Amino acid sequence: MIRHLLSSADLDAGTALEILDTAAEMATVAGREVKKLPALRGRTVVNLFYEDSTRTRISFEAAAKRLSADVINFSVKGSSVAKGESLKDTALTLQAMGADAVVVRHPASGAPYQLADWVDGSVVNAGDGTHEHPTQALLDAYTMRSRLGRLAGLSVAVVGDVLHSRVARSNVLLLSTLGAKVTLVGPPPLIPVDIAAALAPGAAVCYDLDSVLPQSDVVMMLRVQRERMNDSYFPSAREYARRYGLDGSRMRRLPEHAIVMHPGPMNRGMEITSEAADSPRSTIVEQVANGVSVRMAVLYLLLGGNNR
Amino acid sequence: MTAYLITNVSVLGAAPTDLLIRDGVVAETGAGLTAPGAVTVDGTGLVALPGLVDLHTHLREPGREDAETVETGSRAAALGGYTAVCAMANTSPVADTAGVVEQVWRLGREAGLVDVQPIGAVTVGLAGERLAELGTMADSAARVRIFSDDGHCVADPRLMRRALEYVKAFDGIVAQHAEEPRLTEGAQMHEGEISTRLGLTGWPAVAEEAIIARDVLLAEHVGSRLHICHVSTAGSVDVLRQAKARGVQVTAEVTPHHLLLTDEKAVTYDPVYKVNPPLRTAADVAALRTALAEGVVDIVATDHAPHAVEDKECEWAYARPGMLGLETALSITLDVLGPRWDLIAERMSRTPARIAGLTEHGHDPAPGAPANLTLVDPAARRVIEPTELASRSSNTPYARMTLPGRIVATFLRGEATVLDGKAVK
Numbered sequence: 219m220i221r222h223l224l225s226s227a228d229l230d231a232g233t234a235l236e237i238l239d240t241a242a243e244m245a246t247v248a249g250r251e252v253k254k255l256p257a258l259r260g261r262t263v264v265n266l267f268y269e270d271s272t273r274t275r276i277s278f279e280a281a282a283k284r285l286s287a288d289v290i291n292f293s294v295k296g297s298s299v300a301k302g303e304s305l306k307d308t309a310l311t312l313q314a315m316g317a318d319a320v321v322v323r324h325p326a327s328g329a330p331y332q333l334a335d336w337v338d339g340s341v342v343n344a345g346d347g348t349h350e351h352p353t354q355a356l357l358d359a360y361t362m363r364s365r366l367g368r369l370a371g372l373s374v375a376v377v378g379d380v381l382h383s384r385v386a387r388s389n390v391l392l393l394s395t396l397g398a399k400v401t402l403v404g405p406p407p408l409i410p411v412d413i414a415a416a417l418a419p420g421a422a423v424c425y426d427l428d429s430v431l432p433q434s435d436v437v438m439m440l441r442v443q444r445e446r447m448n449d450s451y452f453p454s455a456r457e458y459a460r461r462y463g464l465d466g467s468r469m470r471r472l473p474e475h476a477i478v479m480h481p482g483p484m485n486r487g488m489e490i491t492s493e494a495a496d497s498p499r500s501t502i503v504e505q506v507a508n509g510v511s512v513r514m515a516v517l518y519l520l521l522g523g524n525n526r
Numbered sequence: 527m528t529a530y531l532i533t534n535v536s537v538l539g540a541a542p543t544d545l546l547i548r549d550g551v552v553a554e555t556g557a558g559l560t561a562p563g564a565v566t567v568d569g570t571g572l573v574a575l576p577g578l579v580d581l582h583t584h585l586r587e588p589g590r591e592d593a594e595t596v597e598t599g600s601r602a603a604a605l606g607g608y609t610a611v612c613a614m615a616n617t618s619p620v621a622d623t624a625g626v627v628e629q630v631w632r633l634g635r636e637a638g639l640v641d642v643q644p645i646g647a648v649t650v651g652l653a654g655e656r657l658a659e660l661g662t663m664a665d666s667a668a669r670v671r672i673f674s675d676d677g678h679c680v681a682d683p684r685l686m687r688r689a690l691e692y693v694k695a696f697d698g699i700v701a702q703h704a705e706e707p708r709l710t711e712g713a714q715m716h717e718g719e720i721s722t723r724l725g726l727t728g729w730p731a732v733a734e735e736a737i738i739a740r741d742v743l744l745a746e747h748v749g750s751r752l753h754i755c756h757v758s759t760a761g762s763v764d765v766l767r768q769a770k771a772r773g774v775q776v777t778a779e780v781t782p783h784h785l786l787l788t789d790e791k792a793v794t795y796d797p798v799y800k801v802n803p804p805l806r807t808a809a810d811v812a813a814l815r816t817a818l819a820e821g822v823v824d825i826v827a828t829d830h831a832p833h834a835v836e837d838k839e840c841e842w843a844y845a846r847p848g849m850l851g852l853e854t855a856l857s858i859t860l861d862v863l864g865p866r867w868d869l870i871a872e873r874m875s876r877t878p879a880r881i882a883g884l885t886e887h888g889h890d891p892a893p894g895a896p897a898n899l900t901l902v903d904p905a906a907r908r909v910i911e912p913t914e915l916a917s918r919s920s921n922t923p924y925a926r927m928t929l930p931g932r933i934v935a936t937f938l939r940g941e942a943t944v945l946d947g948k949a950v951k
Binding site: 304305306324325326327328329331332346347348349350384387410411412413415416417 | 714717718719720721722723724725726727728794795796836839840841842843844
């Protein structure tokens with residue numbers, strides 16, 4: 219097993235499938251009256267969050283606690299070196315406290331890589347800037363597999379602000395590794411340069427959502443951050459919604475079996491309408507539940523729970 | 527004043543000869559010289575070059591003496607074979623008045639290891655809003671001739687035009703940091719495949735090329751001299767090639783790191799590789815090497831940019847851009863150009879001295895020439911250890927790399943500043 223999970227690129231197909239299979243076992247725990255396994259008893263997991271992300275932190279916290287680990291939540295306000303202790307000093311502090319795993323969310327791309335150099339424990343990237351969010355990709359893959367029965371050969375459309383999306387990067391890498399075909403859809407200024415060469419040679423780019431939908435098994439809508447609205451990536455929220463939003467009539471262009479995903483939190487009425495988000499095709503709530511199982515699997519495998 | 531007899535040394539790759547340095551000049555050359563009382567330096571196997579001249583050095587004093595001082599930077603320069611460096615204006619306070627440039631100039635004199643020629647800011651506080659008192663800096667003891675807002679682009683075309691025109695009165699030159707600021711907001715590295723993979727905001731090549739294109743047209747329009755700092759892209763080379771063919775008075779520099787390293791270095795997120803302009807692609811490196819050999823790019827300049835540990839041991843996005851260069855520049859140029867000593871002298875000494883108006887520098891070691899020269903051991907190879915560098919900072923991108931060539935001795939106006947590879951003071 220790998221020591222850190224910093225990028226979906228760290229996962230070969232075998233390792234990724236091992237995590238998904240382990241997550242399926244972990245999911246059975248959630249159905250029990252006592253939702254707890256002793257696997258990580260006596261191990262310490264630190265949730266080091268430099269960004270407010272209640273959803274992700276709670277998901278990791280639940281995962282670690284269900285494995286009986288001791289959990290320390292360490293939230294750092296502010297994001298620049300000028301505002302407080304340096305990342306390195308924080309890392310040395312965590313090292314001195316004997317953290318077995320550090321789950322890190324950070325606004326700067328690459329911060330988990332540096333952290334991994336400074337601590338002996340395992341580092342799990344829980345979202346770094348506009349780089350990656352590999353456990354989100356794993357829970358998305360898990361959700362697709364449990365709904366559609368397979369990953370290889372699936373056509374997945376990832377729609378929206380790919381440029382700033384760590385979810386998109388991690389998904390393109392992981393889904394390509396697992397044999398799915400990814401098409402990135404969005405207004406051209408929000409599709410980064412050389413994306414296929416950078417991440418996955420098989421990935422395609424299309425600027426026309428309507429033409430992609432009939433061939434898609436999965437459509438994954440990305441959140442559009444408010445601050446992009448006034449920065450000339452597209453003219454207006456209304457035009458964005460008209461061209462790239464998923465509403466009921468667009469949803470009906472999908473094949474019968476296709477599913478609708480969103481990593482949350484959603485801007486209802488912007489990238490997705492309530493009709494689409496709340497439809498039976500939508501997996502949005504399942505994704506949250508699956509997140510705990512997948513993060514349990516990641517912590518379990520990284521901390522060698524299977525070797526004890 | 528000590529006299530030095532350098533024996534059996536190859537001047538710019540020619541057959542070995544002896545060089546007698548006395549009273550600040552090269553007194554005599556020829557085989558079998560004798561000079562009673564002179565200190566003998568065995569030049570066997572060494573190549574004598576005119577002392578190197580750096581058009582682009584950040585000495586950090588005043589303001590960030592924790593990262594570098596005029597003295598420590600001067601020592602690094604001497605050890606790198608330099609006899610003159612041009613100190614960039616982005617200090618704190620900014621070198622935008624006669625007072626600050628004279629202070630830096632005086633500190634350079636006191637250190638006495640290289641000639642420190644201050645560069646003046648083009649605009650007050652590097653703010654890009656109104657011209658600094660360029661003429662007063664030119665008339666000061668520091669005799670400023672190069673003006674640059676380096677670190678910032680003089681982005682306002684009207685202000686740039688006025689600056690180019692104004693400095694003609696005292697044969698000044700504007701050195702432009704070519705970076706269209708709106709195209710590089712939040713930029714962290716070269717925009718391309720790697721920035722997409724790493725999720726770091728891209729610094730597109732066009733942001734440099736668009737400003738160079740504009741400025742060569744402005745320089746042509748007003749008939750002024752223009753210098754372009756740290757050219758980093760193949761497209762910039764094309765723009766310069768066309769401008770020079772038209773007769774525009776433009777010169778350009780390339781840094782050693784842009785001749786050697788590519789954006790692939792960013793994949794570890796180690797901010798030692800963060801620099802502005804950013805490391806580019808292998809195709810850009812190849813174009814820059816060709817341009818340097820051909821003279822489309824006129825000179826190598828270091829952009830020596832020392833930074834304190836805490837400004838580099840942090841998240842990439844929060845790290846300051848820049849890398850050390852003075853002590854490794856000759857090695858990298860030698861690596862890139864090969865032992866073409868006349869070409870190296872042209873790109874690292876004669877031409878930069880001419881651009882800067884440093885009349886005492888850039889002269890080949892010949893009888894009567896000012897004794898500003900350096901001796902290189904081209905056969906030596908050395909492993910770069912950051913902690914062994916003379917700079918107060920250690921942000922070298924070449925750590926643990928083996929590089930060719932070693933500076934054995936440097937002479938400034940006939941006085942040794944480096945002997946046996948060690949700084950004299």
